[in-house]
Amino acid sequence: MEHISGELLSAALAVTGGLGVSGLVRTWIRHRTRLQTERERSVRTAARAAGLARLARRPGTVRIDERDTDGHRVVELRGPSATTSRDAA
Numbered sequence: 001m002e003h004i005s006g007e008l009l010s011a012a013l014a015v016t017g018g019l020g021v022s023g024l025v026r027t028w029i030r031h032r033t034r035l036q037t038e039r040e041r042s043v044r045t046a047a048r049a050a051g052l053a054r055l056a057r058r059p060g061t062v063r064i065d066e067r068d069t070d071g072h073r074v075v076e077l078r079g080p081s082a083t084t085s086r087d088a089a
Contacts, residue, residue: 052064061077062076
């Protein structure tokens, strides 16, 4: 009887340890995935800002219709206009 209870105890400890390790692995994977997602989002934001800066320098009007995880936006950019001395004052 002691032999069986000792095996059950060691099996229970092995299962508990395995569950703990699997929980740590899942947490680590979730953390790495979140970091990668944030890194990609910041790179996309920087690229979008650079593209918008180039578009803003163009003459004329540019209309941007953007849909992403944040929602839907419509942005109109009017190019640089010539200012007169009266406007500058």
